[in-house]
Amino acid sequence: MPTESLWSIGELAERAGVTVKTVRFYSDRGLLPEAARSAGGHRRYGHDALDRLRTIRALRTLDLPVPDVGRVLGTDGALEDVVTERLRDVGTQLAALRWREAALRLLHDCAPEERVERLRLVGAVTVPPNTDALARFWRRWLPPRLPARVRSAVVEQAVPALPDEPAPHQVLAFARLHAFVTAPCPGGATRDDCQPAAHRDLDGFRPAVLYTGLGEAFTLAAPAIRAGRAPGAGEALDCFVAAYATAGGVRDTPGFRAGLSRVLAADPRVDRYWQLVTDLSAEPNPGTSHDWLRSALTAQAAGY
Incomplete structure (x- = not known):
């Protein structure tokens, strides 16, 4: 030219x-x-x-x-790939901004005497937050002999999805949840001291059968919980009891149900975890489902 x-x-x-x-x-x-x-x-x-x-x-x-x-x-065709990557980056940035806004509102609107504690709680959480610490908690909490596929399914159920547009109270709930799962066992207790009886290394006990059955029972109980129905007998309770009976290799009898009710009442629990998960989302979770089914079992066992 x-x-x-x-x-x-x-x-x-x-x-x-x-x-x-x-x-x-x-x-x-x-x-x-x-x-x-x-x-x-x-x-x-x-x-x-x-x-x-x-x-x-x-x-x-x-x-x-x-x-x-x-x-x-x-590169021909690179525009679509680059735009997709950029959209993902922008989504992450927006999530971080929404979280920061809710955290700032949480600190702005609280009483002055609460501000320092809340600042420490939210300051310990990455922005945008992730649930890695919660997943690690559940991997430690679950019995060591649990197969990987069952463990993954339980963790997926137990770890809540974070809200896309969190309210200040949800930011606080997640910050407290993060603090809960990263704290050591109370009073210097060992891992075994913090475990339910079903997690102990007992001969003949099959934890994979237990947790598979509990997942099915929780799914069956969810509609009744959403509808606000009182705990009671039915398919969900039968599935719940069958999970424990089958895992232990015993028959489901009235005596077994009465004994199971007593064992579950005395087991170490993570109620605080599920309370905070409920603050994050009103949807039924394994904790609320377990409580509903345990209450149904207690009521039934009291009638034997």
Whole structure:
């Protein structure tokens, strides 16, 4: 192309409505190739550089980093991938902003004497938050002989989904939940001291059968809990008891149900965990379902 039909860096900048410094910046990074050099060594650009520069500016307006702009310009089909990645990044940033806003409102609206404690609680949580600490807690809490697939299913049920747009009280509930699961056992207790009887290494006991059955029982109980029905006999309770009986290799009898009611009443529990999970979401969770079924069992056993 004859050099007289090319634009100087200043002419390109003027036509694009940008500064010479901007054109030079993108040229130096290989995003805006020059077509030639003048006899004096000055850059010259073809007319297609104007469209390319406008494309670069449009991508930068969307806050795409310079390397991603280079990917879009240099690879067919890269725009969709880059936009998808950017959407994910923006979603993470928005989640962090929503969490920070709710945390600030929590601190702004509380009584002055509560502010320091709440600040320490929310300050211990990453932004945006994640549930990794909760998952680790449940992996420690569950019996060690549990198969990986069953363990994963239980953890998935036990770890709550975080709200997309948290209210201040939900931020506080999650911060307290995080503090609960990262604290040591009370009074220096050992892991075994904190475990229910069903988690102990007992001969013939099958924890995988127990937790699979409990998951089914919780699912069956959820509609009654949502409807506000009182705990009572039915398919959910039968499934709940059968999970314990089958895991222990015994028959489901009235005597077994009465004994199970007493064992469950004395077992170590994580009520505080489930209370805070309920504060995060009003949906039934394994804790509320277990309480409902245990109450149904206690009422039934009292009638034997």
